[in-house]
Amino acid sequence: MELATTLTSQTVQNAIREIGINPDYWYPVGWANKLQPGHIMPVTIWKQAIAVFRDTGGKLHALEDACAHKGVALHKGQIQGKHLLCPYHGWEFNGAGQCVKIPYLPETHKLPCAQVRSYPVCEKYNLIWVFPGDASLATSIPLPEVPEFDDPDCLMVPIPAHFQAHFTICNENTMDVFHGFLHKNLQGWFDPVLTSLKTTESSVHADYRVSYKGVMTKILGLSDRGDEVTTRTVSLHYQYPHYHSSLEGVSSLYLMRSPMGAAETKSFTLMFLRLNLPKWLVQPFKPLISAYVWRFLFSKFLDQDIEMMESEQRTYSNNPQRRYVEINPAIIALQKVMMRQYEQYRRKTLSSQLSGNQQEESLSLSEAISSGRVESS
Template sequence: MNPNYWYPLEWSDAVKPGDVVETRFWGQSIALYRGTDGRARAVENRCAHRQIKLTMGHVRECELVCLYHGWSYDEGGRLVDMKHDHFGKKLPVLSIRAYPVRERYGLIWGYMGEPAAAERVPLVEIEHGDGEDSWAAIRFDYTWKAHHYMVIDNLCNLTHLYVHGRWVPYDQTTLTHHSLDGDRLELNWHHTLRRDPGLYGVYKQVFGSPGSRETSETHMVYDYPYQRALSNDRIRSCNFMLPQAPDRTRVFSVQFWKAPQLPVLGRPVPRALMSKLWAPAVRPVTKEIFRQDGATVEGEQDAIMGEHFDRPIPELNPSVRLFERLTIERWQAHLDAPAHAGDAGLCTRVKRL
């Protein structure tokens, strides 16, 4: 994927002060660590001495120390100390790559392009994602052995709901709108709810559209490289892909649920209570749905990158071509933009999900 964006590297709470963890972007290993001052930092995961991974080492205050001979690096990737005899020589001027880092929405984001450009590329904005009017959030992540294009196709192309059988509440699903404007793709899906005995009432309450409780609307956006699906203005599911390698993609998924009004008190269910109530109910179902998606997408990767590489793909859904086009265009833009080319190839527009 085009590196000139902020990509999620890890959940904030997975990297405590003093921790260092490994993550990857398109094959590059990254050491992500949190100093004892609480700030997260990311540097190339190699010691400039013998190239071993810095994630084998440890954090000392705000520096990362290699476990072998104790060379230490600051957040700019500069060598700042050596824990052995200097043999009468000065500290060598050496550095490794450092990545700009930010934190928001419970995620640590890294800027993978030219570091100097990071300031000009805004972080994604999620409506009701944080602050006073935020919705209750449930977080998941999954890693599939598949190319990111297959993952985005799976997230956005709901013709695949067949694979989920009765795990999703929809009977018929139709694409009612699709459009591409620059690097923002929008789709509308219209669903009728399945009349499962005993569950239909629940489906109508949770997934029914305000206008007609028997149907449901999903407004989907792929504002490259971020995806979200908004269901009836009540459930906002944001999916952030981390392309770890050409055949491996990790997805950080945050579902935001708007609290329903409490009829008795005339105000919404408190956010903390929503998270407590919904997470245990939603998590097992979502986990199973993602498992079904993952197994299928990995099967697609195996087939297409293996024996059936050359076979044509008959495709009926007209939006699929737009996803392909956007994926290829953004990658091509990265290849065409020379390094240090100012704002050429940079997206300085705020992406809103």
């Protein structure tokens, strides 16, 4: 559906900062090359603590990070072959989460039925992905497509980030191209104009026209001359729960979000650049250039964004009743998608758990929250 791009005043209702995720998607939890065989990585996806481990054969597994015996964190344990051993009494769990051995139980005794939840897990684009929702859906839900990953002409810059802010605040920051003001001292973009806005049940697509000027425009291949204003289109595509943004064939950004809790979010970003530098110079030094571009250029943008997002979160946490005004329709469209996804999941969970009157009551509560969420003023 095509939406109007006119900037109009909207009052944002704060229920958006209280929503949870729809877990029936793949979420990134860490860089795959950082988890060696025989090691365990503790991760959190929306309040679920998960122990991801790579067995000695190199295969990944993801188990609930709480032992079936006494709830001790399994990520403190150790790997033996294909199994994870709890640090407390050494109970041994396989990749499916079944307890397959208790070291002090005589072999003649039957093992108790002790099981921890296991999660679908995979690796792609040097990222580890976990599916925290209904495991039976995992194979039918695709991972984001990142075609540049194998493109030898692209320089890939992996960008990890960790914010003390609700994921909706982080997602709004990405959709909000009007905040170029914040980055003006870094030769960021200026004069943004929202030119197109489309939405579906699970996505928002926004095009903005933006201008650049300065030496960076030359290095990034935006223009042959840094001293002139160059105007380009930035396209942002939010396909719940992740982003892809591109700058007219010059750069591409895959921004994978990993909400951890009510005021904590991680993201794993893959940025691809087609640098305006000779290939013979770029090719042998790709990892070095990538680290340099990140450290001395984009990390500064990110630091400025983090400061803003965490400030926004603190104000919200101190006074959840406070009202805010938004004028960018792309932000409102984004909020609606995030809210809709959460509500869809809530409805699905409620209908499978409750029956009759109980279900009616809970759904009408959910509708009441949802109907007062965003109002035109």
